[in-house]
Amino acid sequence: MNDIWQGLAQALRLVLGLDADLIEISGLSLQVSLGATLIASVIGLPLGAWLAINRFRARRVVIAVLNALMGLPPVVVGLFVYVLLSRSGPFGVLGLLFTPTAMVIAQVIIITPIIASIAHQAIRDLWADYHDLLISLNTSRAQRIRTLLWDGRRALMTASLAGFGRAIGEVGAIMIVGGNIDHVTRVLTTAIALETGKGEFGLALALGFVLISLAVLVNLAVHFLSRTERSGRW
Template sequence: MNDIWHGLTQAVRLIADLDPDLMEIAGLSLRVSVGATVVAALIGLPLGAWLAVNRFRARRVVIALLNALMGLPPVVVGLFVYVLFSRSGPLGVLGLLFTPTAMVIAQVIIITPIIASISHQTIRELWADYHDLLISLNTSHRQRITALLWDGRRALMTAALAGFGRAIGEVGAIMIVGGNIDHLTRVLTTAIALETGKGEFGMALALGFVLIALAVAVNLSVHFLSRTESSGRW
């Protein structure tokens, strides 16, 4: 019991003092996860909309595959990226292994199917409502997708948030491709695992509190932005 209280008080002190190591780890974690979410959204949102608007023979197979990839094991993704960027791998010459860039790539692979699948569900409902109107206006496929993405932008924020939540809490893949190197690739989740293994519960708890705070802050920010935009229409 004393160890728990000691860890809690130490965690509060580290956060209150804005411990440099803690802030460095939190900053890198936020940059990697936000960067991965932005890239995945730029890929997944148009992909989901394209699948909702277009009809082709293998469409159901592609959608089923996309839904299946939502449960893609992160460690398998990490292994794939590791092999891809290792010295003997096809892209080893780029020297990206054990860098934040490799961590972003791994997270993009993990969360893109999530964002694409959720956006497909959202855009499919909008397409059912706007189908006749957009067809009558003789719009192109690109114009239809753009219009649907814009009209459903608030709902699509949920897809981006789902991707961010998965990214910020990811540990397996980024441990493999990042190596958990101090002052280079150590993020909140990998640092928590390391500090817990070392018995440094104070630092581990502080990192955990910051991780929760970042996730909540991003979600609340998007929520309030969405409400502000919605109220501004009236």
């Protein structure tokens, strides 16, 4: 019991004292997760809108596959990216393995289906309201997608924030492709796993406090934006 209280006290000192390692690890986590979220949003949001307004034979199959990919096992993604970026892999010459770039790639693969699926659901409802108007104006598909993305930006921001929340808490894939190298690829989740294994509960708890704070902030932002979006429709 004393170890627990000592760990909590040390964690508070590290957080309140703005420990250099804590700030470095938190900063890299934000850099990787925000970068992955931005790239995944650029891919996923237009993809979700495109699926919402287009009708083709395999559309339901594509949507079902997209929804299934939301539960893609992170360790499988990590293994896949590892194989691609390893020295014997097709992209090994780029030297990206065990770098933040490799971690971003893995996170993009994990969260793009999440963002695209949520975006599809949001744009599908919006498309039902805008369909007749946009068709009557003889707009192109690109113009329809741009219009729906802009008018549904609040709901789509929720999709991106959901992706970010998934990315910031990821550990399996980035442990494999990043290697958890100190001062290079060590992020909040991998550092927590390492420090817990070493018995350094103070730093592990401090990192956990930061991670929980970020997760709570993301959830609050999603909740606020969702309520704002619903209020704006009434």
